[in-house]
Amino acid sequence: MPTLERSGDVFVLDLGDTENRFHPDWLSAVGAALDEVEGADGPRALVTTATGKFFSNGLDLDWLGAHPDQHEGYLADVHALLARVLSLPVVTVAALQGHTFAAAAMLSLAHDLRVMRADRGFWCLPEADIGMPFTPGMSxxxxxxxxPQTAHVAMTTARRYGGDDALAAGIVDHAVPADAVRATALELAAAQAGTAGTTLATIKDRMYRPVLDLLRDHTDPRA
Amino acid sequence: MPTLERSGDVFVLDLGDTENRFHPDWLSAVGAALDEVEGADGPRALVTTATGKFFSNGLDLDWLGAHPDQHEGYLADVHALLARVLSLPVVTVAALQGHTFAAAAMLSLAHDLRVMRADRGFWCLPEADIGMPFTPGMSxxxxxxxxPQTAHVAMTTARRYGGDDALAAGIVDHAVPADAVRATALELAAAQAGTAGTTLATIKDRMYRPVLDLLRDHTDPRA
Amino acid sequence: MPTLERSGDVFVLDLGDTENRFHPDWLSAVGAALDEVEGADGPRALVTTATGKFFSNGLDLDWLGAHPDQHEGYLADVHALLARVLSLPVVTVAALQGHTFAAAAMLSLAHDLRVMRADRGFWCLPEADIGMPFTPGMSxxxxxxxxPQTAHVAMTTARRYGGDDALAAGIVDHAVPADAVRATALELAAAQAGTAGTTLATIKDRMYRPVLDLLRDHTDPRA
Structure with a gap:
């Protein structure tokens, strides 16, 4: 399950050490962690990472299959998480130490910066291959x-990007050795901790107003 | 005139061996070819190319000059073609073996991927030079x-991009020797043939909804 | 104060030899210069530059502090300037020979092309650091x-870009030695002087319609 620690001005959110899929309990734990980051005072920033082979594989398809009647509320919660991270009033850095797929790839894009392991692991939007179109908010x-063409190729061809490919395509900002992923993210976050506050919140909110509206007003387009 | 052949899972649309301007009969032939691609079942993809010195030079200005009263319907048909290719439920690759100008350059952008001959031929939007502003849908x-800056320079300065320039600017995805253009496009298309279907259609439709609305609702802004 | 000279087909607007902040008198002088460029006939283009250490440092915060009651009208004038340059019916080149900060960085982005000194001087949007969020039009x-990621980093982290960094990020089109900044801009502008006119005006207007609407309809979002 997700855990939150603080290292100086930087909160570190660890998404877990399994596939870290978005189970409802996992979503609640992440939400509580974000409450703590948002509610704190003074200089602060957030690094989101995980432990082991996966950053996260995204939606919890097993849970979804077992709860067909809660499909809509679940997707609304996922959209709310994406909107919340995208508009968080602190600088956010995703430290992608492992595979980052589907909704987890979207979660990484909701962060301000991304650092990825260079030698192993993939960033991928497999939706075109697995028959699940992006919702309007996700898109x-x-x-x-x-x-534009990076988004197009990633979304229509389900291409799997290694760290160096992701850097070249501008999907991540840094591709570094495995043992430098978390430290690089911490350094980037610490350098921006002073920016936390209402000005940053307003800047992000105005930059992504149409995206935030679609994410927050999400209702299942298949309904 | 345009012809359609099938090579394994890949349909190959050859736009012709002249300047391949968008004459009404040419538009009808291309539309019939797209009907066949769209109506087929199973894994499939589309490569659009041509034979000789030109991919296409775009609008048929001679025909337009001779039919001033049909101006509006003609432009609506061109917009409908651009919208149709942009939202086609199969992966589309433009193999630019020759000059690609004006509306033909736009047609190339409606494809998912572009392969261009590296050593000769230009991709160009000459509209700023010839006094024809882009319609809102084309823009x-x-x-x-x-x-953003690639679009700005291409649209406001009528710059002519050779293959390597177009690759560096991100206008095309690959610049290859003349004899490799079609083969490269076929290979890219074949690798994505399994993606054909309603999921891909929905992904494209949601990505480009505002563009598609402008293209499909086109009425001459000068009218 | 700003001065306008003509060199062949190219008008050269010099923003001054101080910090060149946007004082109301400075705004009037720039507006009068743009009137002259816009009102002229035939082939023409515009280079905007300055003399000394600064291109411009943006808003005149001293004047704003002394005139709190004129805040809203002042900001509307600044937005109108940005909109006017963005839609000017001639090709515009910003020659950034010195520091280009805040609203002046935005003014540079309203030009078609940017040339920056490579060895000294910064291009920077410090708003996140100084507690002034971008207005919706500026954003x-x-x-x-x-x-997208260049805008995000520039806007949320207040990063200062030197000439080579700005070139790598696509913020400027050329980074050249100090003594080549103005000459390079003049050459680029002269090559595009023939494009001046209503077609170019329509192209720009359609490309940036939503931005122009926000800039022209600006009212202080804090009001």
């Missing part, structure tokens, strides 16, 4: 954060 | 598919 | 002219 988020 | 298409 | 302008 808007990805398109707002990537260059 | 939206170009801006949705290129990085 | 839209910056986001329309830069790649």
């Amino acid at each position: 808007a988020l990805i398109q707002a954060r990537l260059a | 939206a298409l170009i801006q949705a598919r290129l990085a | 839209a302008l910056i986001q329309a002219r830069l790649a």
Whole structure:
């Protein structure tokens, strides 16, 4: 389960040491961690990372399959998480130490900066291959954060990007050795801790107003 | 005139061996070819190319000059073609073996991927030089598919991009020797044939909804 | 104070030899210069530059502090300037020979092309650091002219870009030695002087319609 620690001005959110799929309990724990980051005072920033082979594999398809009647509320909660991270009033850095797939790739794009392990692991939006189209809010988020042809290729061909490919495509800001992922993210976050506050919140809110509206007003387009 | 052949899972649309301007009969033939691609079942993809010195030079200005009263319907048909290719439920690759100008450059941008001959031939939007502003739908298409400053320079300065320049600017995805253009495009298309279907259609439709709306609702802004 | 000279087909607007902040008198002088450029006939282009250590440091915070009651009208005038340069019916080149900060960085983005001194001077949006969020119009302008992650980093981290960094990030089109900044800009502008006119005006207007609407309809969002 997700845990939150603080190292100086930087909160470190560890998403877990399994596939770290978005189970409802996992979503609650992440939400509580974000409450703590948002509610704190003074200089602060957030690094989101995980332990082991996966950053996260995204939606919890097993849970979804077992709870078909809660499909809509679950997706609304996922959209709310993406909106919340995208508009968090502190600088956020995703430290991608392992595989980052589907909704987890979107979660990484909701952060301000991304650091990825260079030698192993993939960043991938497999939706075109597995028959799950992006919702309008997800589509808007990805398109707002990537260059047009990068978004197009990632979304229509399900390409798997290694660290160096992701850097070249502008999906991540840094690709570094495995043992430098977390430290690089911490350094980037600490350098921006002084920016936390209402000005940053307003800047992000105005930059991504149409995306945030789609994410927050999400209702299942299949309904 | 345009012809359609099938090679394994890949349909190959050859736009012709002249300047391949968008004459009404040419538009009808291309539309019939797209009907066949769209109506087929199973894994499939599309490569659009041509034979000889030109991919296409775009609008048929001679025909337009001779039919001033059909101006509006003609432009609506061109917009409908751009919208249709942009939202086609199969992966599409433009193999630019020759000059690609004006509306043909836009048609290339409506494809998912572009392969261009490296050593000869230009990709160019000459509209700023020839006194024909882009329609709102055309402008939206170009801006949705290129990085902001690439779109700006291409649209306001009528710059002619050779293959390597187009690759560096992100206008095309690959610049290869003349004899490798079609083969490269076929290979890229074949690798994505399994993606054809309703999920891909929904992904494209949501990504480009505002562009598609402008293209499909086109009425001459000068009217 | 700003001065306008003509060199062949190219008008050269010099913003001054101080910090060149946007004092109301400075805004009037720049507006009068743009009237002259816009009102002229035939082939023409515009280079905007300055003399000395600064291109411009943006808003005149001293004047604003002394005239709290004129805050709203002042900001509307600044937005009108940005909108006017963004839609000017001639090709515009910003020659950034010195520091380019805040609203002046936005003014540079309203130009078609940017040339920056490579060895000294910074391009920077310090708003996140100084507690002044971008207005919706300013945000839209910056986001329309830069790649998504470049805009995001520039706007949320107040990063200072030297010439080579700005070139690598796509913020400027050329980074050249100090003594080549003005000459390079003049050459680029002269090459595009023939494009001046209503077609170019329409192209720009359609490309940036939503940005222009926000800039022209600006009212202080804090009001």
